[in-house]
Structures are given as structure tokens and as C-alpha cells.
Amino acid sequence: MSFYEVSPAFYPLPHNKPLTFMIILNRINMLQMMVKAGLMRSAMAFLIVCSLLAIPCSGASEEYERHIAKGRAYLSEGLLGESESEFSKAVMLDPMEPTGLNNLGVVYLKQERVSEAIDLFNRALQLDPGSKSIKMNLAAAYESSGDESNFLRIMGSIEDPDVHYGLGRSFAEKKDHDRAYSELSAALELDPNHYDSLKLLSILLYENGSYDKAILVSKRVLEINPRHIYSMILAGDSYLELGEYEKASDYYNAALRANPGYELAKSKIKIAKGDVEHENRERAGYAIFYLSLAAGAGLAYFLHKTE
Structure with a gap:
């Protein structure tokens, strides 16, 4: 479908x-x-x-x-x-x-x-x-x-934030980021704390290289859900891109504390510590990886039962 x-x-x-x-x-x-x-x-x-x-x-x-x-x-x-x-x-x-x-x-x-x-x-x-x-x-x-x-x-x-989020996600999946931003902005105007919209917005900002903004939005997600591991990873990755390795390590360690067996967090801690060359790390598939982390497919908001 x-x-x-x-x-x-x-x-x-x-x-x-x-x-x-x-x-x-x-x-x-x-x-x-x-x-x-x-x-x-x-x-x-x-x-x-x-x-x-x-x-x-x-x-x-x-x-x-x-x-x-x-x-x-x-x-x-x-x-x-x-x-x-x-x-x-x-x-x-x-x-x-x-x-x-x-x-x-x-x-x-x-x-x-x-x-x-x-x-x-x-x-x-x-x-x-x-x-x-x-x-x-x-x-x-x-x-x-x-x-x-x-x-x-x-x-x-x-005028429903869930509907605008669903549209925003569809545009994001089609790589139409301008329209995705527009729909997510509409969702957040209606509900500034709309959880799924904030998560997806942080991902898009990271993908487009707006690392400072991605960090800010990731922090808003973590204010709503302090244990959202993927926002910790995304904030860490954004700091890593900015060359702020200590701050990146802080977020990776927070993710590891939330999930002690999380191998991705362990590998990223090594990157932040310089054990692995940051410039040589594998980047392929990052966009797909992050999009897959946004909880709740937009389609769910378009499926309704007859009352």
C-alpha cells in the first residue's frame, strides 16, 4: 500500500x-x-x-x-x-x-x-x-x-497536527523537504510539543546539514521523552559533525546508559573519542536509517474506522 x-x-x-x-x-x-x-x-x-x-x-x-x-x-x-x-x-x-x-x-x-x-x-x-x-x-x-x-x-x-505530520512524513519520504518542512511547521503551530513532528523535523534538519537546529529540536524531543535513545544519537551525531566531540560523547553515553547493550552507541563513543577516524566512517544509508526511526508511520493518521 x-x-x-x-x-x-x-x-x-x-x-x-x-x-x-x-x-x-x-x-x-x-x-x-x-x-x-x-x-x-x-x-x-x-x-x-x-x-x-x-x-x-x-x-x-x-x-x-x-x-x-x-x-x-x-x-x-x-x-x-x-x-x-x-x-x-x-x-x-x-x-x-x-x-x-x-x-x-x-x-x-x-x-x-x-x-x-x-x-x-x-x-x-x-x-x-x-x-x-x-x-x-x-x-x-x-x-x-x-x-x-x-x-x-x-x-x-x-487543522489537525497529526494530519499535517502525516503529510510531512510523506513529503520527507519523497525527498520533498520544502513541503515536508511546511507541513511539520503547520503541525507545530497547532501543537508546539507535537512529538512525532519534532522527531521528524530533527531528522530532516540533520540530513540537510542544519546541525545546530537539529540539536535544538532533539533537545525538545528529549524534554518530552528523556529516554528517547534515537534523539540522543542524533544530537550526538550533530555535535560530532560540528567537531564538538565531548558533547557528542555525552549524548552517546546517555544512550548507552538508557540501553547498556546498544552496540551503535558503543561504536559512536569510539568515534567521538578518536579511536576511529571520523572522516572515514561509513555514512551510506544514514538518511534511510534516521527516517526509519521516526515512530508512527504517517499513513496511520489516514486510516480510520467507521464510527
């Missing part, structure tokens, strides 16, 4: 907000959009249609809620045909409520009706622009369609 292959078992929206409140907000949002666009006649027509169709602005029917509940129950049992029927009925009752649209999109995605799922998720997102669940589903649908550009665009719009 490639990094961008996201499991299509996603996020039916939880239906735990009072439907009355949600419908009122949706109606207000739609009317505001129409008024701002100068579509006064459309706004009036919208109110009239709501009235004629007996879809009151004050709330949705209990029937809508029953269809949503039944659809989710069927979906949890893997009964796609039955869940599609229930969610479709809910959407017919209230096409302006994002829950039904999103959940029906999940069913379509499971049925590999990707273009239809994308349409539903986009409609749901217009009604609820801040929904992480809908964005994750839409991104997964774009990924399934092979549209990497829109996949990255939607994923990048989600």
Missing part, C-alpha cells in the same frame, strides 16, 4: 446535535449567502419552498432522525444497500442537512461510486465548512479517484 492509499472506511457524522439547531443554522447560512450574492428573489423562493415542502426552518422531522439511525445501524453491519436506502430517504427529507449527505457519501465510497461520493461530500462541506469528518472523507474520495492534488489540498486544510 502506498502512502496515499487511504482506507475508505470513514466518518459518518455523529448525529448528536439537536437537529432543530442544526437546521436553523443551515437555513440561516443559506439565506445569508443568497442575500450577500444579491439574490433576494432566490432567498424569498427558498423560504417559500421550505414552507411548501413542509420542511420547516424550525427543525427536522423525527422521521429524518429515524432514517439516519437506521442507516448507521445497517452501515455498521455492512449492509450497504439497506444503509443507502435509509440515508437516501433522509437526504430527500432534508437535502440541506450535511449528516445525511456525508453518510450517503460514505456508502457510495464503499460501493466504489467515487464520483458520486465526491459530489455528496462537497455538498456536505458547503453546508458545514469546518467539519473535519467531511474533509477526511472528501480527501479519501479524491485519493481513490487518483486526484492527488485535491487530496493534498483538502488534507492540508484540516
Whole structure:
């Protein structure tokens, strides 16, 4: 499985907000959009249609809620045909409520009706622009369609440090360090102590020769987890590159104390002491080695179970 292959078992929206409140907000949002666009006649027509169709602005029917509940129950049992029927009925009752649209999109995605799922998720997102669940589903649908550009665009719009870390790791693995830095920076803006982002950032800084910065970030990792051996090794390697052999030895010895049988730490202590020529040591594979140490593959953040 490639990094961008996201499991299509996603996020039916939880239906735990009072439907009355949600419908009122949706109606207000739609009317505001129409008024701002100068579509006064459309706004009036919208109110009239709501009235004629007996879809009151004050709330949705209990029937809508029953269809949503039944659809989710069927979906949890893997009964796609039955869940599609229930969610479709809910959407017919209230096409302006994002829950039904999103959940029906999940069913379509499971049925590999990707273009239809994308349409539903986009409609749901217009009604609820801040929904992480809908964005994750839409991104997964774009990924399934092979549209990497829109996949990255939607994923990048989600304010979640784990998501930005996952994207950053994918770019790092592709050696696209500029975009990797951008995503890791976004993750750390949301959570300055995001552990995985700090670890990966320290690795990238080391690979790019920014040894002073790699040391600083490694120290931040060690503040969060004082026993993270690989950050000790990376800090030691960075000091070694700067010619500060005593400080390098300090970090290698710390790694050895944390794991007395750690042969890599033993060999690096010899290097720092000058027992082995620093310039002649084997460097091949360092980038791969360090990337393999970053705990938690980014892909893990794109795999979600159906709620």
C-alpha cells in the first residue's frame, strides 16, 4: 500500500446535535449567502419552498432522525444497500442537512461510486465548512479517484497536527523537504510539543546539514521523552559533525546508559573519542536509517474506522 492509499472506511457524522439547531443554522447560512450574492428573489423562493415542502426552518422531522439511525445501524453491519436506502430517504427529507449527505457519501465510497461520493461530500462541506469528518472523507474520495492534488489540498486544510505530520512524513519520504518542512511547521503551530513532528523535523534538519537546529529540536524531543535513545544519537551525531566531540560523547553515553547493550552507541563513543577516524566512517544509508526511526508511520493518521 502506498502512502496515499487511504482506507475508505470513514466518518459518518455523529448525529448528536439537536437537529432543530442544526437546521436553523443551515437555513440561516443559506439565506445569508443568497442575500450577500444579491439574490433576494432566490432567498424569498427558498423560504417559500421550505414552507411548501413542509420542511420547516424550525427543525427536522423525527422521521429524518429515524432514517439516519437506521442507516448507521445497517452501515455498521455492512449492509450497504439497506444503509443507502435509509440515508437516501433522509437526504430527500432534508437535502440541506450535511449528516445525511456525508453518510450517503460514505456508502457510495464503499460501493466504489467515487464520483458520486465526491459530489455528496462537497455538498456536505458547503453546508458545514469546518467539519473535519467531511474533509477526511472528501480527501479519501479524491485519493481513490487518483486526484492527488485535491487530496493534498483538502488534507492540508484540516487543522489537525497529526494530519499535517502525516503529510510531512510523506513529503520527507519523497525527498520533498520544502513541503515536508511546511507541513511539520503547520503541525507545530497547532501543537508546539507535537512529538512525532519534532522527531521528524530533527531528522530532516540533520540530513540537510542544519546541525545546530537539529540539536535544538532533539533537545525538545528529549524534554518530552528523556529516554528517547534515537534523539540522543542524533544530537550526538550533530555535535560530532560540528567537531564538538565531548558533547557528542555525552549524548552517546546517555544512550548507552538508557540501553547498556546498544552496540551503535558503543561504536559512536569510539568515534567521538578518536579511536576511529571520523572522516572515514561509513555514512551510506544514514538518511534511510534516521527516517526509519521516526515512530508512527504517517499513513496511520489516514486510516480510520467507521464510527
